[in-house]
Amino acid sequence: MKKKLGEILLKERLITEEQLNEALELQRLFPDQTIGQLLCRLEFINDGVLGAILDQKGTRQELSEILIQKKFLPKEQVLQAVAQSDREGIPLTSLLLKLQLLDEEGVARAISLQYDLPYVHLDGISITADMSRLISASYAQKRRIIPVTKIGNTLTLAMALPLNVYEINDLSSSLRLKVIPVVASESEIVLAQQRLYKGSAPLPGVSRAELEEVPDSILEILTGGGDEPEMEEELKKVTEKDSVIVKLVNKIIYDAFQQRASDIHIEPYPGKSDIVVRIRIDGRCKIYQKIPYRYKYAIPSRIKIMAELDIAERRKPQDGKIDFKNFGPVDVELRVATMPTAGQLEDVVLRLLRHEDARPFDALGMRERDRHEFENALAQPYGMILVVGPTGSGKTTTLHSGIALINHPELKIWTIEDPVEITQRGLRQVQVNPKIGFTFATALRSFLRLDPDVIMVGEMRDQETASIAVEASLTGHLVLSTLHTNSAAETVTRLLDMGLDPYSFSDSLLCILAQRLARSLCGSCREEYVPGEEELNEIIEEFGAESFRTAGIVGKELRLSRAVGCPSCLNTGYHGRVGIYELLTCTDEIKVLIKKRAQSDAISRQSAMDGTRTLKQDGMLKVFQGITDMHEVRRVCIR
Numbered sequence: 001m002k003k004k005l006g007e008i009l010l011k012e013r014l015i016t017e018e019q020l021n022e023a024l025e026l027q028r029l030f031p032d033q034t035i036g037q038l039l040c041r042l043e044f045i046n047d048g049v050l051g052a053i054l055d056q057k058g059t060r061q062e063l064s065e066i067l068i069q070k071k072f073l074p075k076e077q078v079l080q081a082v083a084q085s086d087r088e089g090i091p092l093t094s095l096l097l098k099l100q101l102l103d104e105e106g107v108a109r110a111i112s113l114q115y116d117l118p119y120v121h122l123d124g125i126s127i128t129a130d131m132s133r134l135i136s137a138s139y140a141q142k143r144r145i146i147p148v149t150k151i152g153n154t155l156t157l158a159m160a161l162p163l164n165v166y167e168i169n170d171l172s173s174s175l176r177l178k179v180i181p182v183v184a185s186e187s188e189i190v191l192a193q194q195r196l197y198k199g200s201a202p203l204p205g206v207s208r209a210e211l212e213e214v215p216d217s218i219l220e221i222l223t224g225g226g227d228e229p230e231m232e233e234e235l236k237k238v239t240e241k242d243s244v245i246v247k248l249v250n251k252i253i254y255d256a257f258q259q260r261a262s263d264i265h266i267e268p269y270p271g272k273s274d275i276v277v278r279i280r281i282d283g284r285c286k287i288y289q290k291i292p293y294r295y296k297y298a299i300p301s302r303i304k305i306m307a308e309l310d311i312a313e314r315r316k317p318q319d320g321k322i323d324f325k326n327f328g329p330v331d332v333e334l335r336v337a338t339m340p341t342a343g344q345l346e347d348v349v350l351r352l353l354r355h356e357d358a359r360p361f362d363a364l365g366m367r368e369r370d371r372h373e374f375e376n377a378l379a380q381p382y383g384m385i386l387v388v389g390p391t392g393s394g395k396t397t398t399l400h401s402g403i404a405l406i407n408h409p410e411l412k413i414w415t416i417e418d419p420v421e422i423t424q425r426g427l428r429q430v431q432v433n434p435k436i437g438f439t440f441a442t443a444l445r446s447f448l449r450l451d452p453d454v455i456m457v458g459e460m461r462d463q464e465t466a467s468i469a470v471e472a473s474l475t476g477h478l479v480l481s482t483l484h485t486n487s488a489a490e491t492v493t494r495l496l497d498m499g500l501d502p503y504s505f506s507d508s509l510l511c512i513l514a515q516r517l518a519r520s521l522c523g524s525c526r527e528e529y530v531p532g533e534e535e536l537n538e539i540i541e542e543f544g545a546e547s548f549r550t551a552g553i554v555g556k557e558l559r560l561s562r563a564v565g566c567p568s569c570l571n572t573g574y575h576g577r578v579g580i581y582e583l584l585t586c587t588d589e590i591k592v593l594i595k596k597r598a599q600s601d602a603i604s605r606q607s608a609m610d611g612t613r614t615l616k617q618d619g620m621l622k623v624f625q626g627i628t629d630m631h632e633v634r635r636v637c638i639r
Contacts, residue, residue: 006035009045019044026329036116063092066113071103093161104185108160112183115162122146122158122188127196133177137197143167146192148186153567154178160186178567245295249302250328252277252288257330257352259570262392264288264334264350268296268302270343275299276581281570282519282577283392289589300320300338300346307336314346321419322350353421358404359397365627367618369611370583377585381453383510384473386460388485394517394579395482396421399456403427403480404542412451416443417458428479432458441465448472457481463498469561470500473508487615488512488584489600489607496597506586507595514582516615518632522569528626541629543620547613553624561626578627580619580637584612 006023010013023038039045061069062635067078081101081162085092093111096102102110112119131147134155140146144160155177162181163171172179181367184192261279268275274290291299303312306327307320322334335351377385385402387395400422407413407426418432418440428450440457441464447455448468460466460483473479485491491512496502531539536555540548548555563573584590584607593603608614613621619633 009039015039015044022329034116037118061114061479063110063114064361066110070110071112072106077101104187108183108185111161115181115183117162118182120148120158120182120184122148122184122192125149129196130232132196136178137193140193140197144186144189146189146196148182150177152570153311154180156182157178158182158184158192160184162190173509190409197569199294232554245302246297248291248295249299249306253324253334253350253352254328254330255288256350257324257332262352264352266299266348266350268300268341268345270291270345270349281519282572282574284519284572296345300348301352303336303348304338307334309336309338314344315340320427321628333419353419358400358422358424361401361405362399364401364581365579365622366581366583367613367621370513370581370618373583373585374402374513375405377510378406378478379477380510382473382476382478384469384508385478385480385510386483387480387510387515388483388488388491388512389515390484390486392517393515394577395515396458398513398515398579399480399482400424403454403456406454411453413456413458414447414452415458416440416447417456439465441468444468444472448477452477453481456479459483460495463500466498466500468494470504470508474504479508485514487600487604488514488582488612489603492594492603493600496594502535502595506591509586509591509594511586512584514584514615516580516619516636517577518580518619518628518636519574520576520578520628521561521563521626522575524568524575525566525573526562526626527564528559528561531558531560539620542619547617551621558624559626560623560629562629563631574632578622580615580622580633582612582615582618585610 006015006020010017010020019039020035023035023042023044026038026042028036064078064082067073068075071209072078073081077359081099082092085095088095089097091402093107096107097104109119125148127146127148131150134147134150135145135157143163146158146164148156148158150156151229153176155175157171157179159181160183162183168179188198192620203513252264256279259279259281261281262282262283263285265278265280265285266275267278272293274293275296276290277288278285279288280286303322304311304318304320306322309318309320318336318338320336322336324334325331327471332351337349339347339349341347361371361375364371374385377383387398389395390451395507396417403413403415404424407424409426414426415427415429416432417429420429420431423429432438432440432443440459440461442456444457444465445468455469455477457465457469457474457479458481460469460481467477469481483491483494485494491514492505492509495505536558539558543551565571565573571573584603587606587610588608590603590605593606604614614637616633616637619637622628622634623630
């Protein structure tokens with residue numbers, strides 16, 4: 001009796017029991033996928049290892065067994081065909097076609113099950129002309145294969161009869177691409193070859209969409225034709241149980257999580273234009289995939305069902321949240337926002353909230369002076385620390401990293417956030433709920449009656465919250481908060497314009513940290529170079545000639561790095577993000593300027609004399625270290 005694939009992989013120590021359990025859990029979402037396919041999708045093993053195990057360990061089923069087990073044909077008919085195949089010395093697949101027991105699609109589907117590969121229809125997929133440059137016509141015709149799509153570093157290759165593991169590995173090495181094999185019928189492959197290699201115009205479809213290999217049932221949706229159904233008929237297809245729409249939405253969320261995305265954008269368009277799905281990775285959006293227009297009502301409705309929103313209401317925005325562990329194999333919460341758009345459609349944006357531990361403070365990337373001053377402010381028994389910057393600039397991460405330094409049993413720490421994304425043991429964390437009047441200001445007032453030592457306020461959104469925070473910081477509490485301003489100096493003028501008393505504010509303020517996030521260069525492919533004279537002069541001018549000299553940088557010895565692109569970074573040249581900081585310490589001179597209601601320019605000049613580097617200067621210092629490049633620094637820093 002043949003052993004199950006999972007047992008063999010465990011015995012060979014190619015996977016762990018936890019990985020197998022994760023694949024089995026995922027199989028509940030994708031029941032049409034084998035354990036082998038899911039283990040590959042989760043990147044616990046690769047296609048080559050799977051193929052070798054199936055061949056060497058005798059775990060690949062005979063085609064005749066699949067025909068019987070999956071009820072392609074009656075058992076007696078299969079056994080007769082096998083006997084005749086042996087007598088006449090011709091392949092079983094050829095005999096089945098010759099006797100008309102199965103058509104080409106039936107044979108291809110059986111082969112796909114035998115090799116644990118997806119089955120695809122090629123007649124609905126647009127194969128672009130540039131595919132012909134990857135594999136020659138003679139090689140493709142000889143082996144009955146056709147390149148289907150190339151997305152990033154991945155090539156999907158359709159085959160009538162799958163190549164062996166070693167041929168696929170050789171092909172992958174020669175093309176320098178990851179080859180994903182799929183199965184198609186031989187006649188469809190021949191027709192596709194004729195279109196591709198004879199220069200026929202490609203059919204419109206999804207081959208240009210940035211899709212990863214998707215389960216067979218989902219691929220059929222993406223390439224299927226048909227007229228646009230009526231809205232009500234389309235909504236009837238949306239259920240919370242088995243349906244291709246359910247699997248597709250789950251896959252979008254799962255893939256976004258795997259690719260470290262922070263947001264998912266579902267963007268339907270009027271008429272017969274495709275739905276565009278974009279994901280934001282490291283602060284930049286990219287197209288993840290395009291989906292046929294006929295699902296422009298079903299997909300938003302499915303997401304609304306998951307978020308427990310009103311699917312019948314399409315005239316006004318709605319907000320909700322999804323606990324994805326109730327639907328898929330990863331523990332991530334999503335904030336959902338819908339917005340009515342032209343043509344009675346709805347855009348949906350999902351923000352992935354990863355419940356993570358606080359990042360180590362030393363890993364934030366502050367320069368020595370800023371780190372020392374910020375730690376010194378955290379060590380004070382009372383006062384106010386502000387972290388400022390636009391949405392998504394890492395303010396909450398910085399605050400939690402700082403709090404982690406002082407999070408010990410001797411201090412009682414309360415936080416009020418919207419939402420709670422980072423958790424720390426020892427903190428008492430609270431989430432706002434504006435629907436019932438539980439705002440930042442309300443919570444902050446309540447905190448003062450709870451004997452706190454340290455209070456973190458997620459955001460100063462109004463004058464009331466800011467005033468209470470200043471009062472709390474003057475009455476023996478250390479208060480940390482965030483604000484949406486462009487620079488440290490501008491934060492002072494913004495708070496004074498909100499109506500804060502300059503004397504109380506100056507007495508309470510310890511420091512203001514402005515920050516941005518720039519994409520880091522990929523460590524696997526970044527390329528070092530020596531800047532030319534023109535580029536060097538431009539850099540010195542941007543940094544400030546005097547500051548450049550006092551920083552001890554020697555222009556002739558300067559080495560920079562630039563983005564290249566490789567599989568590790570999805571050919572973007574960047575992987576991850578790095579913080580860029582500007583720390584204003586509230587010195588006696590700054591206190592005087594605040595009391596005089598000085599303009600932000602005067603505060604900036606005094607701060608520079610106190611040792612502050614501007615955001616752009618701090619970013620450029622990271623450019624000189626090869627961490628990022630000038631393009632990124634200029635993108636996120638105005639000055």
